[in-house]
Amino acid sequence: MLRRVIFVTAASFALAGSGFAQSQMPFALDWQFEGPAAPYFMALENGHFEAEGLSVEITAGQGSLDAIPKVATGAFPVGFADMASLIKFLDQNPDAPVTGVMMFYDKPAFAIVGRKSLGIEEPKDLEGRVLGAPPPDGAWAQFQVFATANGIDVSKVTVEPVGFPTREPMLAEGQVAAVTGFSFTSFLNSIRLGVPEEDMTVLLMADYGLELYGNVIIANTEFAKENPEQLTGFLRAVAKGLQDTVNDPGAGVDAMVSRNPAMDKDLEVRRLELALRDNIMTDWVRENGVGGIDEARFARSLEQIAVTYEFINGPEASLYFDGSYLPDDGSLMVE
Incomplete structure (x- = not known):
């Protein structure tokens, strides 16, 4: 039933693609507006999405299992979700039009x-x-x-x-x-x-031995095929928003305060700084840039997932991540 629903909604999404083609790029977060989401709001606040010709609305979520179907069904062209959850979802729904396109948490939290x-x-x-x-x-x-x-x-x-x-x-x-x-x-x-x-x-x-990746920006594959330049522009804007956030974490949280007035700024700045240090700006990212993956490590991570999860279909790395939409202009080299 789930596969059939995804197929039908994805087809509807493809027919409605012209709407998204006119720069509308709603983005589905996996969780609330908290410190680690600052790079997206900095990209919005500092005009990086606008410079790419994109109108982006960021929507809070209720977990990866909420965000993934939103993108798979075409309700959102892009979203944010845990890679392990995406892998299991695609194993159970191999025809679902969704894949990872930009690794954001090089280390999971x-x-x-x-x-x-x-x-x-x-x-x-x-x-x-x-x-x-x-x-x-x-x-x-x-x-x-x-x-x-x-x-x-x-x-x-x-x-x-x-x-x-x-x-x-x-x-x-x-x-x-x-x-x-x-x-x-x-x-x-x-x-x-x-x-x-x-x-x-x-x-x-x-x-301590876990090879898994963390959260990844995901995209509807039908949208990606029809709008590759828009998707690349979105990812470039996010990378620039990340650089702005690294430069000034406090400003990154300020960009969210107006959208979440109950936010404890000091707490969220601390949460953001921990996420930047431990999960996002790792040594690998500083050397190789944000967004990509190490294929050998990814293969090992699939082996580790198989320790506690029985794959219905053989794991196929190409289903879960496609780095071809990442910008190649140097914008991924965040310092």
Whole structure:
């Protein structure tokens, strides 16, 4: 049923392509307007989208599994989603017209966030302790790979299923020694709840054997084929917005404040700075530019996904990422 719906809506999207061709480029985020989304708003605020002849409206989302179908069905030409979620979606819906076109989180934010005072400083410290993990959590989905890479005996880890709203409060109250989550989110939420920063341990899974990529800009492939220059222009504007954000993270958050008046600016600047440091502006990105992938690493990441996910079809890297729309004018070299 899902495949048939996607086919029909994609066909409708293709017929309506002329609407998008007139510079309308709505963009579907995977989450709320928070610090790490600043580069898109800087591209909007500083006129980079406009310079490419694009009219971009940024829409908040409710997770990758919300953003991916929006783009696959043609409701949005471009969006933002977790690469592992995209891979699984395309494995289950191989005809869906959606693919990754610009890698944005070179390292995923998946992490184990724990407290030193509760005995958590290294991966093996999880043995004999309680780990709080929301069942739908993306970091929890990678825990078996993380455990295998670090020699953790999972039978010695007590896993407590928790809800997203109760995850950090349970850590702050000492009901669990560590939680799975996004590094910058669980870290900052715990500090806001009174956990001293010096008591926090953040084990970024990408630094402990996880080869997976993080979030990626995705595009409807029918739109991309019909409007390659617009898509490239969009990606170039995003890269410029990222450079502006690296230059001035505070201004990046300011670009969102008017759209989210309840935003805690200081908190979101901190969240943005952590995302830039740990996930976006990695050593690989500084050397190679933002947006591309290392094909050997990507192949290894597919092998790791297969540890906890049984592919219906054989993994096919070309289905999940197409770097041909990335600009080649040097704009991807963010410093």
